[in-house]
Amino acid sequence: MVSAVFHYLGPSLAVLLFVHVGVLGVAWLRIASAAVVFAIWRRPWRLLARMAISQRWVLLGLGAVLAAMNSLFNLAVDRLPLSTVGAIEFLGTVVLAAVGARTRRNLLALALAIGGVAALTDVRLAGQALGFVFAFANCAGFMLYVVLGHRIANTAADGSTSRAGNPMSGIDQLGVAMIVAAVAAMPCGISGAATALGHPVLLLWGIGVGLCSSVIPYVTDQLAMARLPRATFALMLAILPATATGIGLVVLGQVPTAQDLAGIALVVAGVALHQPASAEPAASTSTDQHDASLAASEEQR
Numbered sequence: 001m002v003s004a005v006f007h008y009l010g011p012s013l014a015v016l017l018f019v020h021v022g023v024l025g026v027a028w029l030r031i032a033s034a035a036v037v038f039a040i041w042r043r044p045w046r047l048l049a050r051m052a053i054s055q056r057w058v059l060l061g062l063g064a065v066l067a068a069m070n071s072l073f074n075l076a077v078d079r080l081p082l083s084t085v086g087a088i089e090f091l092g093t094v095v096l097a098a099v100g101a102r103t104r105r106n107l108l109a110l111a112l113a114i115g116g117v118a119a120l121t122d123v124r125l126a127g128q129a130l131g132f133v134f135a136f137a138n139c140a141g142f143m144l145y146v147v148l149g150h151r152i153a154n155t156a157a158d159g160s161t162s163r164a165g166n167p168m169s170g171i172d173q174l175g176v177a178m179i180v181a182a183v184a185a186m187p188c189g190i191s192g193a194a195t196a197l198g199h200p201v202l203l204l205w206g207i208g209v210g211l212c213s214s215v216i217p218y219v220t221d222q223l224a225m226a227r228l229p230r231a232t233f234a235l236m237l238a239i240l241p242a243t244a245t246g247i248g249l250v251v252l253g254q255v256p257t258a259q260d261l262a263g264i265a266l267v268v269a270g271v272a273l274h275q276p277a278s279a280e281p282a283a284s285t286s287t288d289q290h291d292a293s294l295a296a297s298e299e300q301r
Contacts, residue, residue: 001239002216002217002220003216003217003220003221003224004217004239004240004242004243005243005247006212006213006216006217006220007213007217007240007243008082008086008243008244008247008248009212009213009247009251010030010208010209010210010212010213010214010217011073011074011077011082011209011213012082012247012248012251012252013205013208013209013212013213013251014026014027014030014074014077014209014213015077015078015082015252016251016252017202017205017206017209018074018078020195020196020199020202021192021193021195021196021202021206022189022191022192022193022195023074023075023078023192024071024074024075024185024188024189024192025189025191025193025194025195025196026074026192026193026206026209027070027071027073027074027185027189028071028182028185028188028189028190028192028193029189029193029196029203029206029207029209029210030070030074030206030209030213030214031066031067031070031178031181031182031185031189031210031214032182032186032193032210033206033207033209033210033214034178034182034210034211034214034215034218035175035178035179035181035182037210037211037215038171038174038175038178038179038215039175039179041175042168042171042172044172044173044174044175044176044179045176046172047157047169047172047173047176050157050158051157051158052157052158052159054159055152055155055157055158055159055173058148058151058152058155059152059173059176059177059180060180061144061148062145062148062149062152062174062177062180063176063177063178063179063180063181063183063184064181064184065141065145065148066145066177066178066180066181066214067180067181067182067184067185068137068141068184069138069141069142069144069145070181070185070213070214071185071188071189072135072137072138072141073089073134073138075131075134076088076131076132076134076135076138078131079128079130079131079134080128080131080132080135081248081254082244082245082247082252082254083120083241083244083245083248083254083256083260084120084135085135085138085244086120086240086241086243086244086245087117087120087241087244087263088132088135088136088138088139089135089138089142089240090113090117090139090237090238090240090241091117091139092140092142092146093142093143093146093234093235093238093240094110094113094114094117094234094235094238096143096146096147096230096231096234106235108273109235109270109273110235110270111270112266112269112270112273113235113238113266113267113270114270115263115266116238116241116262116263116264116265116266116267116268116269117238117241117263117267118263119259119260119262119263119266120241120245120259120260120263120264120267146230146233146234146237147230149174149218149221149222149225150225150230150233152169152170152173152177153170153221153222153225154170154225154226156169157169157172157173170225170226171222174219174222178214178218193206224236235270238267238270239267239268241263241264241267242264242267242268245260245263
């Protein structure tokens with residue numbers, strides 16, 4: 001829930017910043033400020049010495065995805081209402097959730113959520129075709145973010161599946177990926193951000209956008225992904241269109257219609273109905289079993 005709120009609070013502030021700074025410039029400020037925060041907070045380069053080659057490729061891929069996804073999202077919300085972009089962004093997570101839907105109850109939950117997203121989307125291509133291209137490209141990027149983000153949340157830097165030695169490993173790896181993203185997005189965004197770099201108020205505004213949209217939500221995502229199966233986490237993201245609609249109203253004055261409200265109700269109903277399948281263990285099961293076996297051995301001694 002914290003992630004859902006900040007996932008769109010930051011971009012709504014970014015939309016207001018578009019008046020003064022270029023769209024891709026705001027995207028780079030968002031990514032770069034988040035990279036600086038992670039660098040100071042977690043010093044993620046400490047992982048490099050013990051990082052497996054396979055995990056380095058994962059972080060390079062996640063960094064590229066973060067750079068593209070944030071840039072495409074900004075280009076989309078510059079042309080479309082925040083609620084519409086949020087609804088389209090969720091469509092990819094429906095596919096991820098469907099992979100793990102093994103019961104009639106979960107399929108019904110997905111059907112309700114999809115119906116809510118359809119009501120919220122209200123696609124009108126006339127005059128905004130490019131905006132929808134950006135929104136659906138961002139949707140594809142968001143799917144990759146969930147897959148790769150879940151991977152680092154449940155895999156240590158050395159490639160092992162146990163993170164008992166360092167429960168913050170996922171956030172540390174996220175810090176590496178964010179630095180990669182800042183470098184990848186620099187060629188397209190640095191010129192647009194030049195205005196803010198010479199203006200303290202705009203620069204602080206850009207840093208605030210980064211904290212709200214690329215630090216708080218991504219950190220809380222990692223904390224959730226380490227505790228929830230991927231399919232469950234993906235369906236929980238169905239709340240995103242609802243929070244996008246609410247924040248669009250409060251911050252940007254984008255008033256929802258009766259159809260929007262009906263869509264929100266269906267999405268919330270789908271989230272409430274969904275239940276993790278008993279055959280799909282939480283990410284920490286293997287670690288818990290290992291701890292339990294150690295405890296049993298101690299009792300025998």
